[in-house]
Amino acid sequence: MRKPSLDKSFGYAFRGIGIMILSERNFQIHLFALLINFFLIIALQLNSADAAIIIIVSVIVLITEMLNTCVEKICDFIHPEFHLSIGKIKDISAGAVLVATLGALVTAILIYGKYL
Numbered sequence: 001m002r003k004p005s006l007d008k009s010f011g012y013a014f015r016g017i018g019i020m021i022l023s024e025r026n027f028q029i030h031l032f033a034l035l036i037n038f039f040l041i042i043a044l045q046l047n048s049a050d051a052a053i054i055i056i057v058s059v060i061v062l063i064t065e066m067l068n069t070c071v072e073k074i075c076d077f078i079h080p081e082f083h084l085s086i087g088k089i090k091d092i093s094a095g096a097v098l099v100a101t102l103g104a105l106v107t108a109i110l111i112y113g114k115y116l
C-alpha cells in the first residue's frame, strides 16, 4: 500500500483529534481542564519550568484518554459480546487514565501551592 502524503497524514491525525473532541465526553472534560490550566498559568504568572510541567502532565492525561478510547473501540470491534478478558482489558486501560489524572492532580497541587 502506498504511504499517504505528509499533509494527508496530518489530516488523518487532526480528524482523530476532531473525533475525540466531538464524541468523547471525558476527553472534552480533560481538554477543559487544560484550558483552565492555561488561564491559571497566566493569572498566577507561573515561571516557564512550572508552566511546562503543568502542560506536560495535562497532555499526558489527554494522550492516555485517546489511547483508552482506541482500546475500547478495538475491543468493541473485535469482540462486541460480553467477555471477562475484554472487561479486564478495558478496566486496565481506564486505570491508566486514572493514574495519569491522579498524577496530574498531585503535580498541580504541588506547583500551584507555591503561588497561592
Ligand SMILES: Nc1ncnc2c1ncn2[C@@H]1O[C@H](COP(=O)(O)OP(=O)(O)OP(=O)(O)O)[C@@H](O)[C@H]1O
Pocket (backbone or CB within 6 Å): 026, 068, 072, 079, 080, 081, 082, 083, 084, 086, 087, 088, 090, 091, 094
Ligand atoms: N464486552 C465487554 N465484556 C466485559 N466487560 C465489559 C465489556 N464492555 C464493557 N465492559 C465493562 O464495562 C466497563 C465500561 O466499558 P465501556 O466500554 O462502556 O467504557 P466507558 O465506561 O463507556 O468508557 P468511557 O467513559 O471512557 O467511554 C469496562 O471497564 C468493563 O469493566
